[in-house]
Amino acid sequence: MLKIEGLTATVDGKEILKGIDLEVPTGEVHAIMGPNGSGKSTLSYVLAGRDGYEVTGGTATFDGVDLLGKAPEERAALGVFLAFQYPVELPGVGNANFLRTALNAVRRGRGESELDAMQFLKVARARMKELSMPEDMLKRGVNVGFSGGEKKRNEVLQMALLAPKLAILDETDSGLDIDALKVAADGVNALRGPAFTALVITHYQRLLTYIVPDRVHVLMGGRIVRSGGKELALELEASGYGAPQAA
Amino acid sequence: MAAVTETIETVQAATEGTYKWGFSTDIEMDYAPKGLNEDIVRFISAKKNEPAWLLEWRLKAYAMWLKMEEPKWPSVKYPPIDFQDAFYYAAPKEGPKSLDEVDPELLKTYAKLGIPLKEQAYLAGVEGAGDSPADARMPIAVDAVFDSVSVATSYKERLAKDGIIFCSISEAVHEHPELVKQYLGSVVPQGDNFYAALNSAVFTDGSFVYIPKGVRCPMELSTYFRINAKSTGQFERTLIIADEGAIVSYLEGCTAPMRDENQLHAAVVELVAMDDASIKYSTVQNWYPGDAEGKGGIYNFVTKRAQCRGKRSKVSWTQVETGSAITWKYPSCVLLGEDSVGEFYSVAITNNYQQADTGTKMIHVGARTKSTIVSKGISAGHGQNTYRGLVRVAPTAHGARNFTQCDSLLIGDLCGAHTVPYIENRCLTAKLEHEATTSRIAEDQLFYCRQRGLTQEDAVGLIVNGFCREVLKELPMEFAVEAQKLLQISLEGSVG
Ligand SMILES: Nc1ncnc2c1ncn2[C@@H]1O[C@H](COP(=O)(O)OP(=O)(O)OP(=O)(O)O)[C@@H](O)[C@H]1O
Ligand SMILES: [Mg+2]
Numbered sequence: 001m002l003k004i005e006g007l008t009a010t011v012d013g014k015e016i017l018k019g020i021d022l023e024v025p026t027g028e029v030h031a032i033m034g035p036n037g038s039g040k041s042t043l044s045y046v047l048a049g050r051d052g053y054e055v056t057g058g059t060a061t062f063d064g065v066d067l068l069g070k071a072p073e074e075r076a077a078l079g080v081f082l083a084f085q086y087p088v089e090l091p092g093v094g095n096a097n098f099l100r101t102a103l104n105a106v107r108r109g110r111g112e113s114e115l116d117a118m119q120f121l122k123v124a125r126a127r128m129k130e131l132s133m134p135e136d137m138l139k140r141g142v143n144v145g146f147s148g149g150e151k152k153r154n155e156v157l158q159m160a161l162l163a164p165k166l167a168i169l170d171e172t173d174s175g176l177d178i179d180a181l182k183v184a185a186d187g188v189n190a191l192r193g194p195a196f197t198a199l200v201i202t203h204y205q206r207l208l209t210y211i212v213p214d215r216v217h218v219l220m221g222g223r224i225v226r227s228g229g230k231e232l233a234l235e236l237e238a239s240g241y242g243a244p245q246a247a
Numbered sequence: 248m249a250a251v252t253e254t255i256e257t258v259q260a261a262t263e264g265t266y267k268w269g270f271s272t273d274i275e276m277d278y279a280p281k282g283l284n285e286d287i288v289r290f291i292s293a294k295k296n297e298p299a300w301l302l303e304w305r306l307k308a309y310a311m312w313l314k315m316e317e318p319k320w321p322s323v324k325y326p327p328i329d330f331q332d333a334f335y336y337a338a339p340k341e342g343p344k345s346l347d348e349v350d351p352e353l354l355k356t357y358a359k360l361g362i363p364l365k366e367q368a369y370l371a372g373v374e375g376a377g378d379s380p381a382d383a384r385m386p387i388a389v390d391a392v393f394d395s396v397s398v399a400t401s402y403k404e405r406l407a408k409d410g411i412i413f414c415s416i417s418e419a420v421h422e423h424p425e426l427v428k429q430y431l432g433s434v435v436p437q438g439d440n441f442y443a444a445l446n447s448a449v450f451t452d453g454s455f456v457y458i459p460k461g462v463r464c465p466m467e468l469s470t471y472f473r474i475n476a477k478s479t480g481q482f483e484r485t486l487i488i489a490d491e492g493a494i495v496s497y498l499e500g501c502t503a504p505m506r507d508e509n510q511l512h513a514a515v516v517e518l519v520a521m522d523d524a525s526i527k528y529s530t531v532q533n534w535y536p537g538d539a540e541g542k543g544g545i546y547n548f549v550t551k552r553a554q555c556r557g558k559r560s561k562v563s564w565t566q567v568e569t570g571s572a573i574t575w576k577y578p579s580c581v582l583l584g585e586d587s588v589g590e591f592y593s594v595a596i597t598n599n600y601q602q603a604d605t606g607t608k609m610i611h612v613g614a615r616t617k618s619t620i621v622s623k624g625i626s627a628g629h630g631q632n633t634y635r636g637l638v639r640v641a642p643t644a645h646g647a648r649n650f651t652q653c654d655s656l657l658i659g660d661l662c663g664a665h666t667v668p669y670i671e672n673r674c675l676t677a678k679l680e681h682e683a684t685t686s687r688i689a690e691d692q693l694f695y696c697r698q699r700g701l702t703q704e705d706a707v708g709l710i711v712n713g714f715c716r717e718v719l720k721e722l723p724m725e726f727a728v729e730a731q732k733l734l735q736i737s738l739e740g741s742v743g
Contacts, residue, residue, distance in 0.1 A: 050694050072697035081698075088695035092713030098699075101709060105700030141713065158699065
């Protein structure tokens with residue numbers, strides 16, 4: 001279970017998260033929606049441990065293990081995965097090399113054996129086929145020259161390969177065409193199961209017709225201001241965030 | 248007891264840092280008296296039974312050196328060098344022998360360094376040829392230079408079948424005097440510069456390669472330089488000649504024990520490429536860089552130059568410079584032949600208190616000559632990294648082309664990167680392009696990698712290797728892997 005209590009955090013001295021309370025039971029997928037600038041990405045960075053995002057209060061645990069005191073790579077080894085809203089380019093670093101390094105780092109963390117280049121290629125090719133990604137994306141530099149949609153798909157590929165226990169998807173649907181959106185949703189749904197927990201950040205109800213969430217939360221002004229079932233997303237789509245108390 | 252051992256090991260690990268080649272070998276050595284004078288030059292020449300002409304050549308160089316001054320223009324700082332406070336000749340007592348008779352202590356040293364001296368049966372499919380993983384690779388012919396002398400050269404007989412000469416330069420002086428006489432100093436004359444003059448006077452060994460007309464060398468050739476003795480300078484001289492249509496790839500590696508003192512390494516490398524010949528010269532420079540406080544390390548003051556004498560000849564320099572306290576080196580190409588090509592691909596890392604002033608000179612003389620320069624400088628800690636390059640185009644070099652790209656990567660705020668490009672173009676039809684960038688490893692790149700499970704150090708290693716990719720891909724495959732590891736090791740402790 002992901003359990004966040006009274007979490008406050010500042011960026012550059014400015015308080016962005018103002019007391020987040022959130023529980024995602026193991027095996028569930030929750031959606032987070034909310035206006036631009038409300039703190040959704042900030043929450044994901046805080047959970048993943050990005051430098052510069054300073055936790056000033058509260059706690060966040062995953063399966064009872066404190067996340068906030070750990071280095072980003074330690075959280076990754078615990079099974080925390082963040083699909084970035086803006087995936088980062090690594091010039092000159094081959095995508096295949098990056099993916100294999102990441103996979104082996106996580107496998108080491110789990111006490112599993114590392115994959116050699118051949119074993120890795122076999123696994124990677126299979127996943128890419130499922131995600132209908134062209135194979136030459138393995139040869140290119142990480143995200144370098146990728147289109148917006150390709151970058152997002154590359155995030156989904158990484159998630160599929162790393163098979164995290166807790167996935168945080170930050171607007172993975174933004175920039176995806178309709179087919180890619182389905183493929184990305186399939187990627188998440190394929191992982192769904194009793195041991196997979198996810199936070200799906202999105203602006204669009206459309207994604208949630210493919211990834212049907214167990215709960216939907218509204219993040220505004222650094223706080224969760226509303227929570228509900230999957231129908232909440234539909235309601236927000238119809239009436240916006242303007243009158244959160246109206247219903 | 249266990250606790251004590253553990254403590255000792257911990258302290259050792261901490262003080263030895265990450266330089267894994269820093270051990271020294273205990274072996275009986277033969278030294279010249281300390282210091283430098285005409286008698287020392289004579290001593291070295293006599294030790295090697297050299298012909299009179301070579302002694303004369305050395306003495307002339309020595310006389311020139313006496314009148315010269317140390318170059319002051321490089322952007323490097325170091326206390327004055329006392330040239331009298333070093334040994335100019337140090338060689339294992341047991342002289343060079345056949346491969347089977349090499350001192351086991353030396354064999355052990357090279358095995359520890361991962362250098363295969365043992366010949367592997369050259370024909371594919373022969374079993375039991377090698378017994379270590381290093382032997383299982385493509386055969387590589389190695390000339391092993393230990394302090395002042397070559398101690399072994401492998402695959403000589405096999406190469407001789409193709410008419411290829413691969414031996415120590417001392418041996419070449421005796422076995423192939425006409426070639427040595429013709430080419431020695433023909434690319435880097437004795438009086439070229441202060442360190443080249445010093446080298447010409449006191450050079451002790453190095454490798455000699457001659458590839459005859461039309462022959463493609465069937466394996467990688469390499470020389471592995473090891474400085475072992477204390478207070479000793481290493482002055483090696485390498486001469487490679489590729490005759491018409493010949494093709495050769497050569498690799499140079501080097502390491503030294505960790506010592507508190509600075510040791511001087513002043514080499515000269517001369518390459519000659521005739522019509523349609525091609526020489527690929529790769530260096531993985533891993534001299535001891537000194538400790539984290541900047542104590543000790545090798546002064547690497549090297550003159551490397553190639554002459555593309557023939558039409559359509561090609562010389563490609565690739566260097567990965569991770570070691571040395573100070574590096575001063577500009578592998579250059581003089582493009583005389585029409586349509587000849589010069590390339591320079593360089594990665595230079597300076598961490599802790601290392602300083603590097605390195606780059607190249609591309610001298611275009613022949614028509615339609617082409618040169619490419621790709622330099623990647625990485626500075627971390629208090630490291631200072633200067634790219635210094637000259638592109639000179641003579642009036643005769645119609646249609647000459649040059650492309651230069653210099654990229655600098657900074658890690659931390661205490662280091663420095665400098666780019667000093669000189670362009671002298673005296674030909675209207677020449678086309679020269681220059682690009683330069685300076686960047687830092689971005690925080691979001693590090694975070695992205697770490698989120699995927701990489702440690703901070705692995706993340707830096709990955710990003711730096713990506714930054715250097717254009718250069719690393721020029722290295723022969725197996726060395727590219729080693730170079731990648733080396734880059735990462737060199738940067739250990741540079742972040743976090
Ligand atoms: N380095 C920073 N300095 C100051 N303010 C910052 C910094 N980084 C983020 N912020 C602010 O924090 C707030 C929350 O940003 P965040 O990226 O978490 O929003 P978001 O909910 O993900 O928005 P979007 O839907 O547009 O992605 C914004 O007002 C943003 O301007
Ligand atoms: Mg956001």
